[in-house]
Amino acid sequence: MSKFGNLSVIFDLDGTLVDSEPNYYEAGRQTLAEHGVPDFSWAEHERYVGVSTLETAVLWKQKYALAASVDELLADTNRRYLELARAATRAYPEMRKFVELLATEGVPMAVASGSSPEAIEAILAGTGLDAYLRTVVSADEVPRGKPAPDVFLEAARRLGVTPADCVVLEDAAPGAAAAYSAGMRCIAIPYVAAQSGAPEFATADLLLRGGQAGFTARGAYDWLVRSARSS
Structure with a gap:
């Protein structure tokens, strides 16, 4: 059995996977x-x-x-x-490593973003992340954007998994709120450091107050393994 159990990972795009x-x-x-x-x-x-x-x-x-x-x-x-x-759009190096680690382990992954489908496609193709992230949901495709949970719930549906088995990576307060409303765990990496004290981030299961500077692929990977064991 995989060390990740039934866990799936859903990524926000802008400010989380890439510095857009x-x-x-x-x-x-x-x-x-x-x-x-x-x-x-x-x-x-x-x-x-x-x-x-x-x-x-x-x-x-x-x-x-x-x-x-x-x-x-x-x-x-x-x-x-x-x-x-x-x-020019730059993928965060540690995020790219994290995606690659999860892909090696066969962990189901998706992108759920407030950007348009065209923007998501352009960024994933331009950064090469489309090789790993093939399940994509835009807020344009659901009734409500974040902080409503719709985009995350649709990502889980397309992956064929239950929301409780999903972990979301998010950089923004509305996204953290959406993950919580969807019944998903959340790793929060605030893009705006001054907003790390927002009440929405308090619902995150792992809050990296330093944002991307505090994120490492190995640290997130190990946290996921521990999370899978405790679920």
Whole structure:
């Protein structure tokens, strides 16, 4: 029997597997500037980390009283983001090692992301992670994005596993909340260190307050083995 038992692992994409937030910030900055908001800052962008692109467009329209429709804002941002993502997106080295370790052990894996299907496909292909991560769910494919559990539950359904046997890796508070609501265990790796004290992260089974700087493939692997033994 596998040392991981029936465990499956579901990865968030942006800020967890890959450092794509700079690209999302630049795409959003350019879109908002085109629609009359010239001073969108990185600090403002951090408020939307972990929020789906669709929900972000809804919030922008409300916050800045934009004349453009939500669909237009979403399309503009996604177009710009895809251009940036295809040019350069970096997978976190320890995350890549972790994925490779799990693949060697035959652990079922999926990606569940707030990004569009096109963005997910472009990033996984560009980083080579698509060789290991073939089950993919976008928030565009489910009724509600994070913090609702829909995207994680759909990933479990596609993997053919029960939510209680899933461990989620997440960098954002809405994602940690979604994992908890889905009845899944969670390894939280906060992208924004200042947000590590958010109540949503308190529900995580393993919280790495230092974010990616505190994450190692071997450490996560050993934690999963212990988690499987105790489940």
